[in-house]
Amino acid sequence: MTDQRSSLDRAAELREEPGVLDRLRADPKTRVIAVRDGRVRVVDSAMLRVSPDDIVEADWALLGRDVDGTVLLLASLPAEPATVDSTPDEIWLGLRDLGGRIDPAETERLIAAIAVAGWLRDAAFCPRCGGATELRQAAWSRRCLVCERDHFPRTDPAVIVAVESADGERLLLGANANWGGRMYSCFAGFVEAGESLESTVHREIEEESGVTLASLRYLSSQAWPFPRSLMVGFRAVVEDEATARPDGEEIIDVRWFTRDEISTALAGDGPVGLPGPASIARALIVDWHEGRV
Numbered sequence: 614m615t616d617q618r619s620s621l622d623r624a625a626e627l628r629e630e631p632g633v634l635d636r637l638r639a640d641p642k643t644r645v646i647a648v649r650d651g652r653v654r655v656v657d658s659a660m661l662r663v664s665p666d667d668i669v670e671a672d673w674a675l676l677g678r679d680v681d682g683t684v685l686l687l688a689s690l691p692a693e694p695a696t697v698d699s700t701p702d703e704i705w706l707g708l709r710d711l712g713g714r715i716d717p718a719e720t721e722r723l724i725a726a727i728a729v730a731g732w733l734r735d736a737a738f739c740p741r742c743g744g745a746t747e748l749r750q751a752a753w754s755r756r757c758l759v760c761e762r763d764h765f766p767r768t769d770p771a772v773i774v775a776v777e778s779a780d781g782e783r784l785l786l787g788a789n790a791n792w793g794g795r796m797y798s799c800f801a802g803f804v805e806a807g808e809s810l811e812s813t814v815h816r817e818i819e820e821e822s823g824v825t826l827a828s829l830r831y832l833s834s835q836a837w838p839f840p841r842s843l844m845v846g847f848r849a850v851v852e853d854e855a856t857a858r859p860d861g862e863e864i865i866d867v868r869w870f871t872r873d874e875i876s877t878a879l880a881g882d883g884p885v886g887l888p889g890p891a892s893i894a895r896a897l898i899v900d901w902h903e904g905r906v
């Protein structure tokens with residue numbers, strides 16, 4: 614868990630400068646993170662930063678400034694043409710491949726780059742009238758050319774919850790139907806329109822695991838770029854452990870784990886898999902396991 618200030622200066626003041634992306638692309642000191650289909654180019658477990666001149670065709674956005682003041686742009690590349698042969702290019706990796714192998718500051722840049730690239734790719738038309746839009750503010754907004762409404766890369770909140778027993782000695786995790794049966798994780802779900810975070814936690818946990826909650830509290834959050842989510846992490850205490858049961862649709866099994874069992878799974882031993890190192894789900898599990906509050 615982190616309560617650290619971001620190390621990426623988003624340089625919001627630059628977004629208002631007319632033609633700022635053209636100016637920054639012409640500056641030889643500018644560096645670029647290129648994203649294609651949710652993947653970035655990686656060399657030796659580090660995200661590659663290239664010169665703007667190395668990019669032939671892309672949609673551009675300003676990501677911000679690195680700690681040393683270097684301006685960082687996003688280049689969202691078109692999908693590879695189908696005519697290119699299908700040999701996997703191993704240096705293009707996504708967040709799930711890279712999670713935990715690059716440091717948290719780089720992970721933050723990676724998530725921002727993938728999230729904004731997805732918006733540039735998917736949101737070309739006005740959701741109100743269907744009109745064409747024009748990028749503004751260094752590609753952090755679009756204005757509809759027909760109805761003149763402004764649109765922004767919205768973030769969808771979702772809750773993710775570590776549910777513990779009343780005595781704090783066991784953790785309730787669920788196996789999602791899409792995970793193949795071996796993987797267990799915290800319960801999670803999107804906030805619906807008109808719903809508070811707290812209401813979402815109570816609803817999702819009851820729907821997916823059958824238990825009701827005696828208490829809950831916020832711990833931390835993490836941006837997640839699929840497509841642009843904000844995972845809001847909670848710890849909750851169950852009212853009655855015995856009521857735990859899977860919903861049978863999204864969740865195919867729920868199970869109470871002791872700290873010893875979580876130790877084994879975190880070490881990668883035994884039959885149970887846990888979420889990957891870049892995820893807030895794993896951070897919530899590790900925090901509970903280590904007795905952090």
Ligand SMILES: [Zn+2]
Pocket residue numbers: 739740741742743744757758759760761762
């Ligand atoms: Zn419109």
